[in-house]
Amino acid sequence: TFTLAIVGRPNVGKSTLFNRLVGRKLALVDDQPGVTRDLREGDARLMDLRFTVIDTAGLEEVTDDSLQGRMRRLTERAVDMADICLFLIDGRVGVTPSDEVFADILRKRGATVILGVNKAEGKAGDAGAIEAWGLGLGEPVRLSAEHGEGMEDLYHILRPHAEGFAERAAEDAPVVDVDVTEAEAEEEADLEAHKPTAKRPLQIAVIGRPNAGKSTLINKILGYDRLLTGPEAGITRDAISVRTEWMGTPTRIFDTAGMRKKARINDKLEKLSVADGIRAVRFAEVVVVLLDVEIPFETQDLRIADFAETEGRAVVVAVNKWDLEDEKQEKLAELKEMFERLLPQLRGAPMVTVSAKTGRGLDRLHAAILKAHDVWNRRITTARLNTWLSAMTEAHPPPAPQGRRIKLRYMTQVKTRPPGFVVMCSHPDLMPESYRRYLVNGLRDHFDMPGTPIRVTFRGQG
Numbered sequence: 065t066f067t068l069a070i071v072g073r074p075n076v077g078k079s080t081l082f083n084r085l086v087g088r089k090l091a092l093v094d095d096q097p098g099v100t101r102d103l104r105e106g107d108a109r110l111m112d113l114r115f116t117v118i119d120t121a122g123l124e125e126v127t128d129d130s131l132q133g134r135m136r137r138l139t140e141r142a143v144d145m146a147d148i149c150l151f152l153i154d155g156r157v158g159v160t161p162s163d164e165v166f167a168d169i170l171r172k173r174g175a176t177v178i179l180g181v182n183k184a185e186g187k188a189g190d191a192g193a194i195e196a197w198g199l200g201l202g203e204p205v206r207l208s209a210e211h212g213e214g215m216e217d218l219y220h221i222l223r224p225h226a227e228g229f230a231e232r233a234a235e236d237a238p239v240v241d242v243d244v245t246e247a248e249a250e251e252e253a254d255l256e257a258h259k260p261t262a263k264r265p266l267q268i269a270v271i272g273r274p275n276a277g278k279s280t281l282i283n284k285i286l287g288y289d290r291l292l293t294g295p296e297a298g299i300t301r302d303a304i305s306v307r308t309e310w311m312g313t314p315t316r317i318f319d320t321a322g323m324r325k326k327a328r329i330n331d332k333l334e335k336l337s338v339a340d341g342i343r344a345v346r347f348a349e350v351v352v353v354l355l356d357v358e359i360p361f362e363t364q365d366l367r368i369a370d371f372a373e374t375e376g377r378a379v380v381v382a383v384n385k386w387d388l389e390d391e392k393q394e395k396l397a398e399l400k401e402m403f404e405r406l407l408p409q410l411r412g413a414p415m416v417t418v419s420a421k422t423g424r425g426l427d428r429l430h431a432a433i434l435k436a437h438d439v440w441n442r443r444i445t446t447a448r449l450n451t452w453l454s455a456m457t458e459a460h461p462p463p464a465p466q467g468r469r470i471k472l473r474y475m476t477q478v479k480t481r482p483p484g485f486v487v488m489c490s491h492p493d494l495m496p497e498s499y500r501r502y503l504v505n506g507l508r509d510h511f512d513m514p515g516t517p518i519r520v521t522f523r524g525q526g
């Protein structure tokens with residue numbers, strides 16, 4: 065069930081509506097003279113809907129100067145407690161400056177608002193209803209709390225909300241005592257289904273500047289010298305590939321070597337053109353960015369690595385010719401620093417040192433590629449995501465740009481290859497980039513997802 069707050073300036077009929085929704089008996093008790101409770105709460109029913117209703121009418125009787133400030137604070141509190149706000153105006157009076165103030169509060173709080181034009185029995189509220197459009201809070205619903213008119217309209221507006229909350233509650237239910245092992249087992253099974261098979265081999269491309277050692281690496285993976293055997297005819301120009309079984313993994317490698325051979329035959333420049341690089345990235349599930357340890361992170365490497373990230377491919381960075389390196393520890397630290405500085409968008413991508421020539425480190429490269437492919441296909445259950453999300457928001461709540469509080473409601477994974485998540489929240493347009501990064505990095509660390517782009521988008525509840 066959900067919580068509805070009735071808000072609005074004094075005298076628009078909030079109490080009357082509250083009483084109608086919860087039944088007079090309870091309301092009468094609470095309405096004892098002298099009892100000024102700030103916020104009244106009651107169990108409401110509207111046909112088959114059951115929900116909690118909060119009323120801010122307690123201050124109606126207060127007439128001192130501080131009324132406006134107190135009314136404002138009270139309203140803000142009610143809005144924060146509620147899932148939906150029913151904002152009432154008086155249809156006979158029309159929109160007053162005071163109404164505008166309340167409308168502003170609701171907008172700033174990012175509340176889900178139903179606009180009610182009260183005292184609209186018969187045709188009395190016609191003018192007010194038309195004026196109410198001007199508040200920019202959507203279509204107003206005409207009500208008469210006193211005479212019970214418009215209750216059916218209110219019901220039809222509330223019902224989809226109620227269903228939405230019921231759905232969400234069901235989805236979120238396991239959050240309370242989520243069976244982690246069960247959720248993990250589910251994810252495990254899902255991953256198992258994406259393991260490369262003979263029918264669906266792992267697709268990789270090795271990209272990098274000329275002489276980085278691409279051909280040498282590919283030949284090593286294939287276990288024979290591809291340049292001697294010549295390229296197989298590709299099915300299409302876009303996917304010239306070689307099939308192999310690499311350490312037990314059915315694999316298709318984008319045929320960098322074959323293309324190079326063609327280039328040699330045609331006596332052209334011995335390098336992959338930009339178009340070839342793009343084609344390689346499009347072909348691949350996992351892109352291996354092969355760096356030459358002696359000339360690492362060249363502009364061409366950076367460009368293609370960035371393109372791979374933008375295209376949503378999993379990326380593994382391999383530093384080749386490691387056999388030539390004497391000061392391995394120092395070099396590694398230097399490479400890591402360069403990686404962070406030059407390719408921040410690939411944070412989390414694994415970096416593996418290899419020697420294509422001797423074959424050293426190829427087992428670690430194989431493992432890193434498989435892991436990147438796994439997490440690229442990864443699906444995390446909504447239950448586990450939301451448990452994590454509440455811990456994240458608790459540790460570090462979203463900011464309040466321009467005084468507008470951003471409320472994160474829940475999140476769910478909407479796609480894989482690469483993993484994409486949607487976070488439902490208020491003011492998605494105001495969410496700063498830094499908070500998105502906080503969540504992306506958090507996801508990567510907590511759920512152990514190296515080597516894959518992670519997309520997080522924010523959406524309002526509409």
Ligand code: GDP
Binds near residue numbers: 420
């Ligand atoms: P490609 O242009 O990226 O395909 O590069 P190649 O595979 O043709 O290699 C370029 C040069 O680097 C060749 O002379 C290779 O023998 C050499 N090379 C490739 N990998 C290694 C390595 O791991 N260690 C050393 N020392 N040399 C390598």
